[in-house]
Amino acid sequence: MSTQTTTATTPKGFSGSVWLLALIPLLLLGVVLTYLVVTGGGLSDLAGPPVEQIAIERITLPEPGIIRIEVINDGPQTVTIPQIQVDDAYFGFTAEPSNTLPRLGSATFTIPYPWVQDETHHIALVSGLGTLFVGEVGVAVETPSPSLSLFTRFGLIGLYVGVVPVFLGVLWYPFMRQLGTRAMNFILSLTVGLLVYLAIGTWLDANEFAAELPAFWQGVPLVIFIALISLGVLLAVGNAQKGTESNPLSISYRIALGIGLHNLGEGLAIGAAFALGQAALGTFLILGFTLHNITEGVGITVPIVRHNPGLKHFALLILLAGGPAILGTWIGGFAFNPVLATIFLAIGVGAILQVVWEVGKLVVRDSARMNMPVINWVNFSGLVVGIALMYFTAFLVKF
Amino acid sequence: MNDVTRRRFLKVGIGATASVMGTGLIAQSMGAQQETPTPTGEEYSEHSAHNNMSEMLMGAVDHERNGFDPMQMLVDWDFGTVSTDENGETVREYEVSAGDVEIEIAPGIFFPAWAFNARVPGPSIRCTEGDHLKVHFSNFGTHPHTMHFHGFHTSEMDGIPHVGRGEVLPGEDFTYEFDADPFGCHLYHCHATPLKRHIHKGMYGSFIIDPKAGRPPAREFMMMMNAFDTNFDGGNEIYAVNTVGHEFMRRPIPVKVGELVRIYLINIIEFDLINSFHLHANFFDYYDTGTTLQPTLRLVDTIMQAQGQRGILEFRFRWPGKYMFHAHVSEFAELGWMGFFNAVQPEDYASALAEVGLDEEWDRKGTQGGQV
Numbered sequence: 001m002s003t004q005t006t007t008a009t010t011p012k013g014f015s016g017s018v019w020l021l022a023l024i025p026l027l028l029l030g031v032v033l034t035y036l037v038v039t040g041g042g043l044s045d046l047a048g049p050p051v052e053q054i055a056i057e058r059i060t061l062p063e064p065g066i067i068r069i070e071v072i073n074d075g076p077q078t079v080t081i082p083q084i085q086v087d088d089a090y091f092g093f094t095a096e097p098s099n100t101l102p103r104l105g106s107a108t109f110t111i112p113y114p115w116v117q118d119e120t121h122h123i124a125l126v127s128g129l130g131t132l133f134v135g136e137v138g139v140a141v142e143t144p145s146p147s148l149s150l151f152t153r154f155g156l157i158g159l160y161v162g163v164v165p166v167f168l169g170v171l172w173y174p175f176m177r178q179l180g181t182r183a184m185n186f187i188l189s190l191t192v193g194l195l196v197y198l199a200i201g202t203w204l205d206a207n208e209f210a211a212e213l214p215a216f217w218q219g220v221p222l223v224i225f226i227a228l229i230s231l232g233v234l235l236a237v238g239n240a241q242k243g244t245e246s247n248p249l250s251i252s253y254r255i256a257l258g259i260g261l262h263n264l265g266e267g268l269a270i271g272a273a274f275a276l277g278q279a280a281l282g283t284f285l286i287l288g289f290t291l292h293n294i295t296e297g298v299g300i301t302v303p304i305v306r307h308n309p310g311l312k313h314f315a316l317l318i319l320l321a322g323g324p325a326i327l328g329t330w331i332g333g334f335a336f337n338p339v340l341a342t343i344f345l346a347i348g349v350g351a352i353l354q355v356v357w358e359v360g361k362l363v364v365r366d367s368a369r370m371n372m373p374v375i376n377w378v379n380f381s382g383l384v385v386g387i388a389l390m391y392f393t394a395f396l397v398k399f
Numbered sequence: 400m401n402d403v404t405r406r407r408f409l410k411v412g413i414g415a416t417a418s419v420m421g422t423g424l425i426a427q428s429m430g431a432q433q434e435t436p437t438p439t440g441e442e443y444s445e446h447s448a449h450n451n452m453s454e455m456l457m458g459a460v461d462h463e464r465n466g467f468d469p470m471q472m473l474v475d476w477d478f479g480t481v482s483t484d485e486n487g488e489t490v491r492e493y494e495v496s497a498g499d500v501e502i503e504i505a506p507g508i509f510f511p512a513w514a515f516n517a518r519v520p521g522p523s524i525r526c527t528e529g530d531h532l533k534v535h536f537s538n539f540g541t542h543p544h545t546m547h548f549h550g551f552h553t554s555e556m557d558g559i560p561h562v563g564r565g566e567v568l569p570g571e572d573f574t575y576e577f578d579a580d581p582f583g584c585h586l587y588h589c590h591a592t593p594l595k596r597h598i599h600k601g602m603y604g605s606f607i608i609d610p611k612a613g614r615p616p617a618r619e620f621m622m623m624m625n626a627f628d629t630n631f632d633g634g635n636e637i638y639a640v641n642t643v644g645h646e647f648m649r650r651p652i653p654v655k656v657g658e659l660v661r662i663y664l665i666n667i668i669e670f671d672l673i674n675s676f677h678l679h680a681n682f683f684d685y686y687d688t689g690t691t692l693q694p695t696l697r698l699v700d701t702i703m704q705a706q707g708q709r710g711i712l713e714f715r716f717r718w719p720g721k722y723m724f725h726a727h728v729s730e731f732a733e734l735g736w737m738g739f740f741n742a743v744q745p746e747d748y749a750s751a752l753a754e755v756g757l758d759e760e761w762d763r764k765g766t767q768g769g770q771v
Contacts, residue, residue, distance in 0.1 A: 080507065082507020085636075085734070088730050088733065089730070090454075090457075090505075090645070090733060090735065091455075092453030092454070092457045093457070126508060126629070129629070130508050130509070130636055131630050132629075132630050132636065
């Protein structure tokens with residue numbers, strides 16, 4: 001009885017005094033924080049030795065005789081960098097905005113140093129307490145600065161590793177239309193297999209970037225949450241569509257999106273490799289990616305084998321799946337940002353998982369129509385062949 | 400420093416660019432000192448314009464806060480309190496205390512040192528062959544310490560753990576007593592365990608015993624080649640003579656053309672197997688350990704010392720100018736162990752002193768010899 005009266009009165013009284021009630025803990029929090037800041041809260045004896053920590057985000061060689069290094073202070077306290085060693089020798093430098101970095105503060109150090117083309121250089125930032133923060137230039141080449149010709153060449157790389165293989169894969173579409181239900185189930189399962197491979201690969205790539213992020217980003221949880229959120233959003237989008245069965249074209253688009261984000265990650269890695277002087281890997285790597293990515297074209301078109309959507313949609317699908325490789329190469333080469341790379345790849349993981357789910361449902365549906373169990377030899381071998389194709393072609397691009 | 404990884408990728412066509420740049424760098428370093436910039440290589444010269452001598456430690460150390468100045472340490476001999484005993488023998492008494500002190504070993508880099516008399520290296524204890532020495536040592540530090548002198552003395556006075564007095568605990572004191580013998584360029588250091596840490600934390604100093612008849616008049620300098628492992632990884636980050644890296648690059652040591660220069664050189668660096676001394680544009684006579692009156696090496700320009708090795712160098716500059724001296728271990732040189740002599744004509748000496756903040760007192764201490 002009393003509960004009813006309370007609930008009845010609450011909406012009316014939800015004003016002034018109620019807001020005050022909500023504010024009380026915040027006001028007290030303010031008091032406690034002020035007390036801690038002003039007096040030290042009686043913990044002054046607990047103050048340990050200073051902790052110095054900084055993360056090196058990027059080392060570039062913008063021109064001959066210049067090394068530039070971007071750092072962020074991801075430790076708990078202010079850090080000063082009074083000296084810098086390059087290859088075990090002290091060199092003068094300039095710091096922007098300052099060589100004293102507050103917590104979460106960033107700085108760019110510019111060191112006049114006659115770096116040597118194609119050789120390795122080691123840079124150590126020495127803190128006021130003599131702690132060394134070490135970075136490496138694996139192979140010294142001038143960091144590409146945006147120019148029209150380089151822009152075009154990076155675009156071409158993206159085209160070769162993204163758009164071309166997806167396009168070639170899509171050319172199997174007319175062949176697939178001739179296939180019977182059994183063979184189609186095999187191809188659907190193969191698509192699930194290659195998507196599973198991509199999900200795992202993208203996940204590992206995302207974590208590789210995440211591990212390098214400054215501590216406060218909490219890289220690995222960031223990847224998990226973003227992957228889960230993008231998975232959730234795409235599932236919700238899928239469920240919002242009418243009926244229980246998803247529109248095949250929409251599934252194709254979502255596969256293309258997931259693959260596109262994966263290819264964006266590949267583009268980033270390739271662009272960054274070029275920027276870091278690993279361009280020698282060039283042609284062989286590109287060839288490998290072209291071969292590796294050709295099955296992606298098959299995956300995109302599988303859901304629409306029985307519903308030809310017309311050339312315009314094919315073009316859009318190819319562009320959505322392959323185009324991001326071009327974008328990724330540009331970003332990786334000119335403005336590599338490990339935070340954005342991590343986020344894009346994490347979204348890719350969620351997107352690919354979602355289409356694994358969608359294509360998986362198609363396999364379940366078609367198997368049920370043929371009165372076969374979901375896990376039969378046809379489906380299972382399709383899955384294994386899909387994974388194996390991706391795995392073995394990756395030999396060409398992993399080292 | 401031993402964390403050098405092999406370069407991972409090999410390509411051709413390195414030579415040309417590298418050598419051009421190398422020349423530019425050397426030209427820049429010498430040019431900046433002599434204020435005659437010699438630009439070689441288009442890319443590099445534009446940087447040398449606004450980066451004076453960029454290939455060294457940046458900024459300057461606050462010697463006042465440190466409480467000692469490497470330049471003063473070249474000449475600030477501690478002759479002790481002198482008296483004569485009943486047999487007419489000279490007695491010298493020294494006060495030395497151990498303590499913990501934070502010192503600035505390179506501009507902006509602070510090191511938690513253990514030190515004798517709050518300085519690294521400790522006082523330059525100087526005396527004459529045959530003097531009776533009493534070194535009153537007290538430990539104000541947080542760890543046990545000792546003073547271990549290189550020289551003849553009884554086992555009780557050796558300043559090592561478990562023998563004689565053994566380690567002197569915090570708050571305790573002990574007097575080391577022995578006769579100065581043999582003459583030479585010696586050193587003392589803490590011998591408490593762990594030895595490596597007690598030495599590299601800064602517990603060492605020079606111990607100079609002059610021969611009874613003295614040595615020929617000269618301008619004399621004490622140079623302790625030392626180094627600091629700032630991140631305690633078993634390798635040194637800063638190398639120097641008298642503690643502060645590249646100090647004598649910034650403040651060249653004033654000497655007069657033609658005068659005899661004598662250096663008491665001691666190597667105390669930890670972790671690295673050898674250290675060395677190389678003098679530019681000159682040759683010197685070398686007296687290994689300083690225990691002879693005749694040179695043990697004549698007309699050399701580089702000598703090598705292992706840890707604890709030391710000796711005396713004698714040379715004269717023929718012409719005015721700035722002359723480098725440094726470890727001929729390039730790595731040490733570029734990590735701080737590198738400096739200049741500024742040789743000037745006698746009439747220009749006063750201004751050369753003033754340029755680096757020195758006065759006549761410094762001149763006097765450097766030329767008074769050991770007979771005080």
